[in-house]
Amino acid sequence: MKMRTLVGLCLFSFCVLVSATEKSGAPSPTENPNHRSHRGPRSVLLDIETGAEIVLWKPNLTTMPVQVKERKVRLPSTGMDNYHALVATRRKGHLVETAIRYVYLWGKPSGHSPRELLAQKKSDLEIVPNPLPREHYHYFSGQKWPFLVRFQGKPLRGERVHLKTANGSQLESTTDDKGLVVFELPDDFPNVQEGRRDRRNAEFELWVSHGIGNIEYRTTLNASYKVNPKHWHSTGWGVLFACAGFFVGGLLGMATNRNNPLQRNLK
Amino acid sequence: MTAFINLSVVRKGVQLLAFIFLVYGVGVSSYYLADKLSGALPALSCAYDFEGADYCTLIPFQHQMHHRVGTLVAAGGNFLEALIPSLITLATFLVLFVILNKAFCGWICPLGTFQELLNMLGQKLGLQQQHSLDQRLVRRARPAKWLILALLVFAFPLLTGLGWLNHDLGDPFCRICPSRILTTLATGNASQLYLDTASTTTLILSLIGDFLFGLVTALALTMRQPFCRICPLLALHAVFRKLGLARLVKNATPRCDRCGLCVKACPMDIAEVQTDMKRRDVTFEDCTLCGRCVEFCPDKNVLQLKYAGLTLFSADPEYFKKRKRAQKQWENARLDTLLIETRKAKEKSSR
Numbered sequence: 106m107k108m109r110t111l112v113g114l115c116l117f118s119f120c121v122l123v124s125a126t127e128k129s130g131a132p133s134p135t136e137n138p139n140h141r142s143h144r145g146p147r148s149v150l151l152d153i154e155t156g157a158e159i160v161l162w163k164p165n166l167t168t169m170p171v172q173v174k175e176r177k178v179r180l181p182s183t184g185m186d187n188y189h190a191l192v193a194t195r196r197k198g199h200l201v202e203t204a205i206r207y208v209y210l211w212g213k214p215s216g217h218s219p220r221e222l223l224a225q226k227k228s229d230l231e232i233v234p235n236p237l238p239r240e241h242y243h244y245f246s247g248q249k250w251p252f253l254v255r256f257q258g259k260p261l262r263g264e265r266v267h268l269k270t271a272n273g274s275q276l277e278s279t280t281d282d283k284g285l286v287v288f289e290l291p292d293d294f295p296n297v298q299e300g301r302r303d304r305r306n307a308e309f310e311l312w313v314s315h316g317i318g319n320i321e322y323r324t325t326l327n328a329s330y331k332v333n334p335k336h337w338h339s340t341g342w343g344v345l346f347a348c349a350g351f352f353v354g355g356l357l358g359m360a361t362n363r364n365n366p367l368q369r370n371l372k
Numbered sequence: 373m374t375a376f377i378n379l380s381v382v383r384k385g386v387q388l389l390a391f392i393f394l395v396y397g398v399g400v401s402s403y404y405l406a407d408k409l410s411g412a413l414p415a416l417s418c419a420y421d422f423e424g425a426d427y428c429t430l431i432p433f434q435h436q437m438h439h440r441v442g443t444l445v446a447a448g449g450n451f452l453e454a455l456i457p458s459l460i461t462l463a464t465f466l467v468l469f470v471i472l473n474k475a476f477c478g479w480i481c482p483l484g485t486f487q488e489l490l491n492m493l494g495q496k497l498g499l500q501q502q503h504s505l506d507q508r509l510v511r512r513a514r515p516a517k518w519l520i521l522a523l524l525v526f527a528f529p530l531l532t533g534l535g536w537l538n539h540d541l542g543d544p545f546c547r548i549c550p551s552r553i554l555t556t557l558a559t560g561n562a563s564q565l566y567l568d569t570a571s572t573t574t575l576i577l578s579l580i581g582d583f584l585f586g587l588v589t590a591l592a593l594t595m596r597q598p599f600c601r602i603c604p605l606l607a608l609h610a611v612f613r614k615l616g617l618a619r620l621v622k623n624a625t626p627r628c629d630r631c632g633l634c635v636k637a638c639p640m641d642i643a644e645v646q647t648d649m650k651r652r653d654v655t656f657e658d659c660t661l662c663g664r665c666v667e668f669c670p671d672k673n674v675l676q677l678k679y680a681g682l683t684l685f686s687a688d689p690e691y692f693k694k695r696k697r698a699q700k701q702w703e704n705a706r707l708d709t710l711l712i713e714t715r716k717a718k719e720k721s722s723r
Contacts, residue, residue, distance in 0.1 A: 187406060214406075215406070216406075217406065218402060218404050218406045218407045219404050219406065220402060220404060220407065236403050236404070237404075239403060239404055239405060239422065240404060240405040240406065241405070241435075300569045301569070301570075302569075302570035302571065302574075334568075334570075335563075337568060337569045337570045338563075338566035338567070338568055338569075338578075339566055339567045339569065340562055340563075340565060340566050342566070342567035343565040343566040343567045343578070343582045344565060344582075345567075346567060346579055346582035346583050346586070347553075347565060347582045347583070347585050347586035347589075348586055349583060349586060350582065350583035350584060350585060350586025350587035350588075350589075350590070351586035351587070351589055351590040352586075352590070353583075353586075353587055353590070354586060354587040354588070354589065354590025354591045355590045355593075357587070357590075357591065358502070358590060358591050358593070358594040358595055359500075359594075361502060361505070361506075361509070361595070362500055362502050362594065364506070
């Protein structure tokens with residue numbers, strides 16, 4: 106039963122977030138090869154297409170329908186900067202499934218905080234990042250992140266939440282009295298070389314199910330996470346160089362003091 | 373006026389409140405950048421500090437030069453259109469800047485407060501203080517802030533956006549800014565004190581950043597405001613200082629020539645406050661509007677802090693006498709002398 110649930114849930118979720126240029130391979134000739142422009146439409150793959158109703162929540166809490174073609178969800182440019190929520194819902198008999206992904210789209214400042222989008226009820230059962238990674242920040246491996254499980258807008262306590270990463274890790278935890286669950290994202294990228302930058306990212310997926318009467322609610326939350334920079338950031342060396350600066354500063358202070366004619370006059 | 377009530381004490385109180393607010397004030401705004409108060413603060417409050425209430429204007433400037441202006445121009449876009457976000461940031465900065473002018477440095481900046489507190493600590497520990505720096509050194513250091521502003525805040529990020537420099541030079545000032553390390557450490561987060569071995573560029577920048585933080589910390593124990601002298605935000609302030617409502621005003625008298633107490637009191641060693649006998653507005657490029665020169669001016673109304681033409685604080689002989697006495701009392705209260713006296717008292721009682 107558990108295995109079937111896993112397979113079923115994994116089928117109904119958003120996966121690898123790709124921009125149009127990423128999908129086609131090489132960046133377009135007009136683009137700076139160091140960084141692609143983040144603006145304009147983007148695409149997200151939906152694992153299953155049939156019967157799903159998909160909406161895009163904008164930062165100002167208005168929604169717009171989204172088109173799906175061959176499992177590819179094309180996100181139009183909303184002209185608004187900040188997080189948007191892509192929500193797919195499918196009702197099949199006694200089963201209500203939801204897949205949510207928070208997508209950062211670029212544009213003019215929306216004047217709205219991601220707090221508003223997170224507080225908004227977007228489906229009966231949902232996993233809400235609490236908080237989302239701050240703007241221009243990411244989920245990184247090895248970091249602890251809290252998530253809130255809500256049912257009909259209220260925290261759901263004692264519910265089993267599952268986490269699976271594209272690198273093969275699986276975790277489980279139970280929500281506390283406030284409906285919160287904290288996961289440490291596994292530091293599970295293979296072949297990470299210490300001291301060398303690693304720009305890889307991978308997908309992770311959280312899911313939970315909850316039954317009321319004969320209706321089964323299931324929801325997934327997808328996001329991507331990156332290799333933690335601690336693999337090429339050395340705090341020990343940082344402290345050492347700060348100490349070296351402190352030592353030189355001390356010497357410099359003494360030397361400036363000695364050479365300062367005003368100071369000599371004081372003596 | 374008692375020893376504990378004077379302009380400097382009031383300023384310290386404001387500085388501490390501003391420090392707490394800007395470094396730990398996440399509850400007032402929120403964790404998200406969209407909720408921060410302005411996103412273009414004219415003081416070095418860092419966005420890398422997730423607990424802060426606001427962040428400095430140099431971050432969006434670098435970001436926009438890199439990701440907006442440079443990228444759009446490289447793609448053949450309209451330069452003026454690309455500049456719009458930067459102009460919005462500048463307008464936000466100016467709205468705030470007009471209110472306090474360069475007092476953002478002397479009254480609000482967390483890094484400025486940190487350096488002043490360290491200097492007080494150095495004095496209390498009995499470390500020999502440099503009350504005034506050699507004017508040749510002061511003059512030599514002045515262009516540094518303009519260079520840092522032009523190169524690290526605007527030119528390098530822009531050239532990175534254009535694709536002429538490598539991606540790691542997109543925010544070079546943030547990578548060496550001591551406020552990034554200070555404000556994160558102040559919240560118990562050591563993640564910004566690191567050596568970044570990702571590339572040669574990040575290695576050099578992180579090394580400079582760590583070294584500079586240690587250097588500034590040590591220098592601040594014996595010298596007044598070492599980093600402020602090369603701070604690019606001070607240079608940006610200098611560009612727009614004529615727009616600010618707060619001003620330092622001088623009504624020069626022939627006695628100014630022989631006095632010079634204002635320069636000795638000035639934490640930035642601005643000799644022109646004394647030597648310039650023509651200008652009325654003496655809010656010079658390095659001035660932080662701390663008001664110490666006004667406090668230590670012995671002649672009535674020669675130096676004044678004004679706001680929109682109204683006099684807020686004025687030099688006064690009576691105030692000067694009391695302030696000088698208070699300063700002497702403060703400087704005599706040192707930890708080393710206190711320890712020696714305690715030890716002597718203990719030895720006396722044991723005998």
